[in-house]
Amino acid sequence: xxxxQQTINQANHKINWFQKFLMxxxxxxxxxxxxxxxxxxxxxxxxGIVLFTAVFATLSAGYAMYTVFDxxxxxxxxxxxxxxxxFNLDRYIVSSIKKTGTxxxxxxxxxxxxxxxxxxxxxxxxxxxxxIFEKEVNKQLNTIIQRNKKQLQGEMNGRILQQSGPFExxxxxxxxxxxxxxxxxxxxxxxxxxxxLGKQSGLTSGKEGFGPNAKRKQELKEQRRQDLExxxxxVAPRLEYLDKEISKVYTNLETERKSxxxxxxxxxxxxxxxxxxxxxxxxxxxxxxxAAFIMGLFICLEISPxxxxxxxxxxxxxxxxxxxxxxxxxxxxxxxxxxxxxxxFRIDDFKDKLNQ
Numbered sequence: 001x002x003x004x005q006q007t008i009n010q011a012n013h014k015i016n017w018f019q020k021f022l023m024x025x026x027x028x029x030x031x032x033x034x035x036x037x038x039x040x041x042x043x044x045x046x047x048g049i050v051l052f053t054a055v056f057a058t059l060s061a062g063y064a065m066y067t068v069f070d071x072x073x074x075x076x077x078x079x080x081x082x083x084x085x086x087f088n089l090d091r092y093i094v095s096s097i098k099k100t101g102t103x104x105x106x107x108x109x110x111x112x113x114x115x116x117x118x119x120x121x122x123x124x125x126x127x128x129x130x131x132i133f134e135k136e137v138n139k140q141l142n143t144i145i146q147r148n149k150k151q152l153q154g155e156m157n158g159r160i161l162q163q164s165g166p167f168e169x170x171x172x173x174x175x176x177x178x179x180x181x182x183x184x185x186x187x188x189x190x191x192x193x194x195x196x197l198g199k200q201s202g203l204t205s206g207k208e209g210f211g212p213n214a215k216r217k218q219e220l221k222e223q224r225r226q227d228l229e230x231x232x233x234x235v236a237p238r239l240e241y242l243d244k245e246i247s248k249v250y251t252n253l254e255t256e257r258k259s260x261x262x263x264x265x266x267x268x269x270x271x272x273x274x275x276x277x278x279x280x281x282x283x284x285x286x287x288x289x290x291a292a293f294i295m296g297l298f299i300c301l302e303i304s305p306x307x308x309x310x311x312x313x314x315x316x317x318x319x320x321x322x323x324x325x326x327x328x329x330x331x332x333x334x335x336x337x338x339x340x341x342x343x344x345f346r347i348d349d350f351k352d353k354l355n356q
Contacts, residue, residue, distance in 0.1 A: 046308055056124055133277060
């Protein structure tokens with residue numbers, strides 16, 4: 001009768017390849033599941049969630065790595081590797097929850113798994129958020145680059161003032177002194193002209209023609225011209241040195257600015273895009289809300305297998321799993337006890353023979 005019942009069960013309940021694949025994804029024991037057809041749909045559903053989570057994790061990691069390495073094959077390789085790791089981790093998280101025992105024990109077992117699943121959901125959602133809001137992120141990224149360039153230019157201007165300040169101050173002092181000599185020379189020239197033309201002033205005689213006063217003013221003018229030329233010749237090398245040093249400061253900082261701006265133009269990596277997405281969320285309530293919903297969606301997707309396993313009733317699979325594990329525990333305990341007994345018997349026998 002028992003053999004006939006098994007034959008009927010095997011004939012009426014066969015697992016197709018897709019169901020079997022999803023059950024394997026769920027982390028369930030396929031040998032026990034074959035004996036519990038009523039649990040197939042539940043474990044197939046859990047396996048489907050685990051599978052799709054791994055697929056999203058693959059796409060997420062692939063996009064994140066593409067923004068870092070800018071190489072599609074590297075991105076595909078790392079994405080597949082990350083997806084397999086998430087798949088294995090989710091599968092372990094779900095399969096490690098046992099339905100036997102009190103509800104509080106199950107809840108305590110589920111809490112760290114829910115925390116881990118939430119963390120994984122956040123990690124998976126971020127790169128996909130970047131892809132969904134790619135156009136907005138690129139625009140904000142350009143804003144950040146321009147802002148960084150402006151800040152860089154301000155810092156460069158401050159360093160120019162700091163490094164060229166002493167040279168500029170000295171050059172200004174020399175220029176002001178040359179201007180003083182030039183002003184004295186121009187004043188002497190004007191007074192000489194007035195003296196020759198006979199224009200009355202506090203410093204002229206008012207007599208027209210080149211007289212003694214004009215001659216003295218001519219000599220004064222010549223003296224001031226010589227003073228101007230002598231000072232210009234004296235400070236010419238120093239002015240040339242100061243101009244070279246000032247030009248060197250500007251040249252070095254301009255070279256540094258261009259080099260830094262080249263790096264700023266390449267400010268489009270994964271961390272930069274996360275910064276742009278964060279600023280978008282702060283500046284736009286709609287984008288912030290949409291990003292929060294997307295993150296919440298993936299968190300729900302990630303924790304749903306754990307929640308399904310937690311809230312579902314104890315089924316035949318759980319009883320059979322507990323029985324199987326208990327059989328192995330009893331078998332192991334029996335083997336240990338037999339081994340200990342045999343060992344004790346041999347020791348006692350050895351002692352008896354030794355005493356004889």
